Amino acid sequence: MSRIQLLDPNKKGPEAEALEMRLRQLVIGQDDAVSKIVEAYQGFRTGMSPAGRPVGNFLFLGPTGSGKTRVVEATGEALFNGPGKVVKIDCAEYQHSHEIAKLIGSPPGYLGHRETHALLSQEALNRHQTEATKLSLLLFDEIEKASDALWNLLLGILDKGTLTLGDNRRVDFSQSMIFMTSNLGAAEMSALGTPRLGFQVACSGDAASKTKLNEKITTTGIAAARRRFTPEFINRLDHIVVFRSLGTQEMRRIIDIELNVVQQRILDAARDNRFFLAVAESAKEFLVAEGTDVRYGARPLKRAIERLLVHPISNLMASGQIRRGDRIRVSHPQDAPGLRFSRKRQAEQAWGVVGQAA
Numbered sequence: 001m002s003r004i005q006l007l008d009p010n011k012k013g014p015e016a017e018a019l020e021m022r023l024r025q026l027v028i029g030q031d032d033a034v035s036k037i038v039e040a041y042q043g044f045r046t047g048m049s050p051a052g053r054p055v056g057n058f059l060f061l062g063p064t065g066s067g068k069t070r071v072v073e074a075t076g077e078a079l080f081n082g083p084g085k086v087v088k089i090d091c092a093e094y095q096h097s098h099e100i101a102k103l104i105g106s107p108p109g110y111l112g113h114r115e116t117h118a119l120l121s122q123e124a125l126n127r128h129q130t131e132a133t134k135l136s137l138l139l140f141d142e143i144e145k146a147s148d149a150l151w152n153l154l155l156g157i158l159d160k161g162t163l164t165l166g167d168n169r170r171v172d173f174s175q176s177m178i179f180m181t182s183n184l185g186a187a188e189m190s191a192l193g194t195p196r197l198g199f200q201v202a203c204s205g206d207a208a209s210k211t212k213l214n215e216k217i218t219t220t221g222i223a224a225a226r227r228r229f230t231p232e233f234i235n236r237l238d239h240i241v242v243f244r245s246l247g248t249q250e251m252r253r254i255i256d257i258e259l260n261v262v263q264q265r266i267l268d269a270a271r272d273n274r275f276f277l278a279v280a281e282s283a284k285e286f287l288v289a290e291g292t293d294v295r296y297g298a299r300p301l302k303r304a305i306e307r308l309l310v311h312p313i314s315n316l317m318a319s320g321q322i323r324r325g326d327r328i329r330v331s332h333p334q335d336a337p338g339l340r341f342s343r344k345r346q347a348e349q350a351w352g353v354v355g356q357a358a
Helices: 014-026 031-046 070-080 097-104 122-128 148-160 185-192 207-226 248-269 283-292 301-320
Strands: 056-061 088-090 138-143 162-164 170-172 174-181 239-242 276-279 327-331 340-345
Touching: 014 031, 031 056, 031 070, 031 174, 031 239, 056 070, 056 207, 070 138, 070 174, 097 148, 122 138, 122 170, 122 283, 148 162, 148 174, 162 283, 162 301, 185 207, 207 239, 248 276, 248 283, 283 301, 301 327, 301 340
Parallel strands: 056 174, 056 239, 088 138, 138 174, 276 327
Antiparallel strands: 162 170, 327 340
């Protein structure tokens, strides 16, 4: 008699596991979105994606600064080992029906036919694909701002995975993930609790109450999308993901990511004069405090880093106060109006970890 072996349907393949691990390093506080992307990617890798449709159709909802666009950009970075690997369509530029010609090109006989190059051509869609990953990422940012003509265009893409350009060429989206972002419902979600950063209530309740609040937030966001979009559009979506707010712990993790980005910028800009940053916890707390705004989410954090850290470092570089191999320690003394910068001469090989305070 043959022995029955239980199988684990939750176990992922090595490629999907690697993607998930990388996304969780790049994206903070949005585990639901990460899980849905990895799930679609696993289906693509095994050839089990729906035939004749895109690999996945996603609608990301949430307030500005909650990381909707960042998740898509991080997916491109994780899959193709570099930023900017996403075909991005800013829907605010397509509020009028005639502007759709910029996406699909003008048909023969129309003015500007030969001068108009379709942004959604097959070449544009596939330009980031590699031999190892024949997958494209297409982002429609702030989809609620688009005209009805763009939504009608999307209906065919989301359902059949094809698009006919103005010159009758066909574009195949069957090896693409389609992402759409929207701020719909953000105001209603904020009203569900006291906003701290985004729309989350203060961390005073137990786990059950937080779960109930998250369910209400998700329901509210999806209801707002259903009011705005037609049933035909909603039915073509594989996943509607409502993004969570970012608390203090998430912001502290985000700042470590951003500081590593600053260090890489330093290494790229000063190849012959490399130096390294050591950012004290007091400086991180100061940057988080300066970069927190309940109306705009995490975006002010980047601006605070530019204003309070990057610009002073630029001045130090330009004035010759930093030399090759220096270790620049950044701290924030109590009650000081800004950050304090100090230099310590070290061998270049000894330093390379951002955020390590002396």
